[in-house]
Amino acid sequence: MDSRRVLRSIKVLAQRHLQDLSPTERARGRADRASLLSRFPGLADHAPRRAAVIEVLGADHADYTSRIGHPVHAASLELVAFLLHLIELRAPRRVVDLGSGFTSYALRRFAAEAARGAGPLHAALGGQVGGFAVTSVDDDPAWLGRTRGYLEEKGVSTDDLEVWGQGFDPAARAGSYDLVLHDMGTMETRERTLIEALALANAGGCVVLDDVHKPAFRDYARRTLASRRQPVLSARAWTRDRLTRYAWVALPDTP
């Protein structure tokens, strides 16, 4: 790496850590931890699940982030463990993964193990989850192709890989999913597609918004959710990673 890139990386990391010191966000993270636990009490048992998910997927994640997706783009193992735990707790039938990559692999591998009722991820997540369908979507067809190649290499399903706005029409899919991950495209794309992403969830569905460590996206998401009167809780206690990234969960209308 040349010295200019090194300096830029240091600057970006320093800025992230400064933003991470926001007392409001820290306080919100603590308060919302309690609220999220009262909504989903099973999250109290997250630590052993996270450890087990890291044990099972850690080597794949290290390989993925060294060969395929940069660690800044790929979902953290903390986010992946949280998503898989939500699946254990919510038993979704249909999951949509907006922003393809490592999440597509983790979700599809868990879905395959859940469908056959056996496997290390299935065991890591309590051993009771039944099969569920995963759709992975990207706004970048080339990136989706790269994801397809990775999924083939890993021997998991490559069904239902779709391009946002082409094969995947968000209006036609509104209300179709029990769990939505919104982690797609640039932060501008994230904002532009937020309302459609939220609308993909059905009445009992949750929407996980990654990368709310970014103040501009966080403020935009807060305003958007407030205008929809949709409750949202910070999952910072479960998802904060070493790059200071974390997620929020937009909650369903029904418990």
Ligand SMILES: C[S@@+](CC[C@H](N)C(=O)[O-])C[C@H]1O[C@@H](n2cnc3c(N)ncnc32)[C@H](O)[C@@H]1O
């Ligand atoms: C935060 S990434 C999505 C990450 C994905 N959920 C994962 O776990 O790998 C957001 C977008 O960046 C693009 N992308 C993903 N990895 C990338 C990379 N290594 N380089 C460039 N673009 C990437 C994709 O189009 C994706 O929609």
